[in-house]
Amino acid sequence: MTKLNPRASLLYRLGLPAFCLLLGGCRAEKTISAVSSTGTIEADEVRAAFKMAGQITKLLVDEGSRVLERDPIAVLDSSTLEIQLAQAEAGVRLADSQLRLLAKGARAEDVRQAEEILKQADAGLTSARDDLGRARELLEKGSATQKLKDDAEARFKVAQAQYDAAAEILKKLKNFARPEELEAARARLAQAQAGADLLKKAIADCSLLAPTAGVVTRKAAEQGEFVAPGAAVVTISRLDKVFLMIYVPEAELGRIRLGDSAEIRVDSHPGRVFPGKVVYLSPEAEFTPKNIQTKEERVKLVFGVKIEIENKDLALKPGLPADAVLKPGS
Numbered sequence: 001m002t003k004l005n006p007r008a009s010l011l012y013r014l015g016l017p018a019f020c021l022l023l024g025g026c027r028a029e030k031t032i033s034a035v036s037s038t039g040t041i042e043a044d045e046v047r048a049a050f051k052m053a054g055q056i057t058k059l060l061v062d063e064g065s066r067v068l069e070r071d072p073i074a075v076l077d078s079s080t081l082e083i084q085l086a087q088a089e090a091g092v093r094l095a096d097s098q099l100r101l102l103a104k105g106a107r108a109e110d111v112r113q114a115e116e117i118l119k120q121a122d123a124g125l126t127s128a129r130d131d132l133g134r135a136r137e138l139l140e141k142g143s144a145t146q147k148l149k150d151d152a153e154a155r156f157k158v159a160q161a162q163y164d165a166a167a168e169i170l171k172k173l174k175n176f177a178r179p180e181e182l183e184a185a186r187a188r189l190a191q192a193q194a195g196a197d198l199l200k201k202a203i204a205d206c207s208l209l210a211p212t213a214g215v216v217t218r219k220a221a222e223q224g225e226f227v228a229p230g231a232a233v234v235t236i237s238r239l240d241k242v243f244l245m246i247y248v249p250e251a252e253l254g255r256i257r258l259g260d261s262a263e264i265r266v267d268s269h270p271g272r273v274f275p276g277k278v279v280y281l282s283p284e285a286e287f288t289p290k291n292i293q294t295k296e297e298r299v300k301l302v303f304g305v306k307i308e309i310e311n312k313d314l315a316l317k318p319g320l321p322a323d324a325v326l327k328p329g330s
Helices: 006-032 079-104 108-141 146-174 179-204
Strands: 035-049 054-059 072-076 207-209 214-219 232-249 261-266 274-286 302-310 321-327
Touching (some): 035 214, 072 232, 079 179, 261 302
Antiparallel strands (some): 035 232, 035 321, 054 072
């Protein structure tokens, strides 16, 4: 064994611990430079459901089908609604014609006929008035009986009533509808139109459109089946971006920031690394009671960290177990 001189022995005694400390520091730094954990791949899911009850006449997708937003998915039987709509539209046409009739007024020939009737009634009233005047004069002179005068008064009253009736008819024809009648007709038309629009909306709701783009991952109904309003027909998963929820101890949480990068690996794609980034840090501990206060127990608290992963080729499926390595500060 080679014997070291005193100077080399001193450097050895001073340098070796420092080197070991430096080496240990490098190893410690390497140990704490990354945070590792495991979790399960998740995806956002949207349930597509009808707003109304009915029987499915067409189911246009299957599990695994890729859909775009507002692509048709399924259709309900709308035959009864279409019959009701035809009836409602007939009511709209009737209400509209009644309103236009009131707004336009009476026909010109009806007005002319009423004016002619009024002229005849006026002539009859004039004749009856003259007859009554002569009967009164003759009665005063003793040349007529009381009955003659009474008959003349009766004819005058009848003529006056006929004239008043003819004048009222002409007035109504010239002022065919009062403002209140026109307003009521407009309200009836609006009511009929609203009923027709409601049925059109119900018929439109018989067609189920995809609420989002994605992949159909679950089919809960079949063609010919009766479904209730709000009951899921299919479930659409957004697989172009998936998520991994991992859990880290409280001591590690302070080193992780939103936007930190991560490397994701799954057993089904050995050797492939999927890049991700931290998009959510849970503000509350999970899986342990919140009232644990001892130092030994507090270090066991874990917090959820959500990692977003691009998945354009749909290689990652919901439910796959995955390993994540976080790189704080990267």
